[in-house]
Amino acid sequence: MSVRTCVFVHAWRLPRVLFGVCVSFLSAGFxxxxxxETYPLPTTSSGWEPRLGSPFPSGPxxxxxxxxxxxxxxxxxPKNPRVSSVTVQLEMKPLWEEFNQLGTEMIVTKAGRRMFxxxxxxxxxxxxxxxxxxxxxxxxxxxxxxxYAFHSSAWLVAGKADPATPGRVHFHPDxxxxxxxxxxxIVSFDKLKLTNNLLDDNGHIILNSxxxxxxxxxxxxxxxxxxxxxxxxxxFKSFIFTETQFTxxxxxxxxxxxxxxxASNPFAKGFQRE
Amino acid sequence: MSVRTCVFVHAWRLPRVLFGVCVSFLSAGFxxxxxxETYPLPTTSSGWEPRLGSPFPSGPxxxxxxxxxxxxxxxxxPKNPRVSSVTVQLEMKPLWEEFNQLGTEMIVTKAGRRMFxxxxxxxxxxxxxxxxxxxxxxxxxxxxxxxYAFHSSAWLVAGKADPATPGRVHFHPDxxxxxxxxxxxIVSFDKLKLTNNLLDDNGHIILNSxxxxxxxxxxxxxxxxxxxxxxxxxxFKSFIFTETQFTxxxxxxxxxxxxxxxASNPFAKGFQRE
DNA sequence: CGTTTTGCACCTAGGTGGAAAGAT
DNA sequence: ATCTTTCCACCTAGGTGCAAAACG
Numbered sequence: 245m246s247v248r249t250c251v252f253v254h255a256w257r258l259p260r261v262l263f264g265v266c267v268s269f270l271s272a273g274f275x276x277x278x279x280x281e282t283y284p285l286p287t288t289s290s291g292w293e294p295r296l297g298s299p300f301p302s303g304p305x306x307x308x309x310x311x312x313x314x315x316x317x318x319x320x321x322p323k324n325p326r327v328s329s330v331t332v333q334l335e336m337k338p339l340w341e342e343f344n345q346l347g348t349e350m351i352v353t354k355a356g357r358r359m360f361x362x363x364x365x366x367x368x369x370x371x372x373x374x375x376x377x378x379x380x381x382x383x384x385x386x387x388x389x390x391x392y393a394f395h396s397s398a399w400l401v402a403g404k405a406d407p408a409t410p411g412r413v414h415f416h417p418d419x420x421x422x423x424x425x426x427x428x429x430i431v432s433f434d435k436l437k438l439t440n441n442l443l444d445d446n447g448h449i450i451l452n453s454x455x456x457x458x459x460x461x462x463x464x465x466x467x468x469x470x471x472x473x474x475x476x477x478x479x480f481k482s483f484i485f486t487e488t489q490f491t492x493x494x495x496x497x498x499x500x501x502x503x504x505x506x507a508s509n510p511f512a513k514g515f516q517r518e
Numbered sequence: 519m520s521v522r523t524c525v526f527v528h529a530w531r532l533p534r535v536l537f538g539v540c541v542s543f544l545s546a547g548f549x550x551x552x553x554x555e556t557y558p559l560p561t562t563s564s565g566w567e568p569r570l571g572s573p574f575p576s577g578p579x580x581x582x583x584x585x586x587x588x589x590x591x592x593x594x595x596p597k598n599p600r601v602s603s604v605t606v607q608l609e610m611k612p613l614w615e616e617f618n619q620l621g622t623e624m625i626v627t628k629a630g631r632r633m634f635x636x637x638x639x640x641x642x643x644x645x646x647x648x649x650x651x652x653x654x655x656x657x658x659x660x661x662x663x664x665x666y667a668f669h670s671s672a673w674l675v676a677g678k679a680d681p682a683t684p685g686r687v688h689f690h691p692d693x694x695x696x697x698x699x700x701x702x703x704i705v706s707f708d709k710l711k712l713t714n715n716l717l718d719d720n721g722h723i724i725l726n727s728x729x730x731x732x733x734x735x736x737x738x739x740x741x742x743x744x745x746x747x748x749x750x751x752x753x754f755k756s757f758i759f760t761e762t763q764f765t766x767x768x769x770x771x772x773x774x775x776x777x778x779x780x781a782s783n784p785f786a787k788g789f790q791r792e
Numbered sequence: 793c794g795t796t797t798t799g800c801a802c803c804t805a806g807g808t809g810g811a812a813a814g815a816t
Numbered sequence: 817a818t819c820t821t822t823c824c825a826c827c828t829a830g831g832t833g834c835a836a837a838a839c840g
Contacts, residue, residue: 351808353820353821354822358808360808391818440820454819493819495809495819506809509808509809510808510829511806511828512809512827513808513826514808514809514825515810515827625833627796627797628796628798632831665795727796767795768796769795769796769834776833779832780832783831783832784803784805784831784832785802785830785832786802786832786833787803787832788801788802788803789802
């Protein structure tokens with residue numbers, strides 16, 4: 245399937261075009277967006293290898309494992325200097341790695357569930373005076389469905405992936421804001437919730453349980469030019485931290501994941517050492 | 519005392535001039551502001567009658583008592599149409615009036631205490647596409663200190679006012695934002711806290727206990743022009759709701775105020791009917 | 793003596809995983 | 817048999833007025 249994604253958005257908390265980040269499929273059109281709302285994105289894919297025409301990572305985006313934990317996307321084509329100079333550090337990287345080593349699981353519920361660890365980043369290199377929007381989306385890591393073999397404590401492929409969920413984007417609710425504001429302190433996506441409800445109308449991210457996903461983080465420069473749509477491809481930069489990938493579940497499968505969640509999430513303190 | 523207030527601000531979450539709302543005394547200079555931070559404002563005054571040269575209400579600003587509860591300031595001089603067309607409705611007006619009838623008291627603590635009822639407004643008439651900042655400040659209602667006579671259940675003048683507290687302004691933390699955003703729903707100043715700590719460095723509003731105050735609400739248009747300071751006087755509009763005036767206290771004096779607080783504040787439910 | 797501070801019990805509001813029941 | 821839903825006890829986080837102690 246050929247997927248074309250277009251960056252272009254109408255109406256940002258406003259009744260007319262302000263700037264844009266619109267994502268459309270070959271067959272889909274535009275849409276009106278508002279912060280905290282979500283929007284269809286291509287989620288069907290055979291992984292997150294390069295996809296023709298996608299403005300979001302068209303090359304293998306890797307997160308560096310250096311001391312700074314900076315994600316450096318590649319192959320996103322020519323970029324506006326206002327985004328090309330942006331770098332991002334994943335917060336709580338050691339904790340993410342600890343989970344990732346065990347095989348991170350994220351609970352999805354009908355009502356929506358937060359992620360843990362929380363997706364938080366430190367941002368550098370923005371133009372202090374320019375407006376930016378920050379958003380996240382989730383792409384399938386493969387086309388498979390999984391099941392957990394309790395006896396062997398291992399994930400097994402259980403077949404082909406279920407039909408793709410409605411693709412959505414989560415805008416950080418402070419969007420849009422000045423670069424100075426985003427860089428001032430750690431940016432936390434703690435309003436983002438994951439659900440398995442295909443009919444969700446709370447703006448949550450919809451995922452298939454027992455499928456694997458890769459979170460993506462996008463920085464979009466809000467181009468003040470009237471014809472900003474023309475520069476859509478240049479005005480954003482995407483980041484992927486491979487240590488944040490996870491399997492969506494309705495109940496924890498790996499007991500070691502459960503224990504690590506309990507040990508590290510303050511809200512689960514009630515389950516510590518019994 | 520002659521007080522001159524100047525509208526002009528440097529740095530809005532940003533390292534250089536963006537737009538401004540700076541308030542200075544005759545003897546005081548400028549300052550760097552950021553949302554949620556506060557800033558010196560003239561608080562010494564012989565009431566809130568007209569004050570020469572003040573960009574904030576220079577005429578008797580009254581709140582209408584009509585069905586819409588719209589405050590209509592007067593005598594603020596020529597205004598930019600982007601602010602002159604703005605009207606504001608006080609939310610929970612009946613509750614405010616109920617308190618006001620008894621003599622509203624607001625607790626001040628070292629750590630800072632919220633107001634109750636909460637100061638919330640509905641805003642109309644903004645330019646949807648323009649940027650605005652919203653802020654509040656508090657001015658002394660008179661030059662007196664009070665004490666409460668429990669036996670007669672009445673407030674008595676206890677002398678001349680204590681030295682004025684450091685004047686501060688509370689910017690609504692969402693500032694600046696588009697008119698459309700502000701008008702979308704009720705704007706609540708629930709992050710604003712009152713303190714009696716003269717050395718407070720949490721950005722709270724500092725008040726003298728046993729003194730009376732009048733909250734003010736200011737709408738500032740963020741003028742994109744380079745020389746916006748020149749138009750500072752034109753770019754804001756102030757609103758005063760007389761039913762929101764109160765006496766600052768460290769402990770409630772009037773028992774009927776206590777009862778009304780308990781009856782109407784959800785967080786005080788633990789004290790209902792004993 | 794009037795006023796302020798402190799610790800506290802009691803709330804609101806909402807994020808946890810567990811256990812049992814339900815669904816397919 | 818596998819997966820999902822629901823309810824719940826138990827947390828975090830923080831906003832209340834109260835009572836006693838402290839202050840000046």
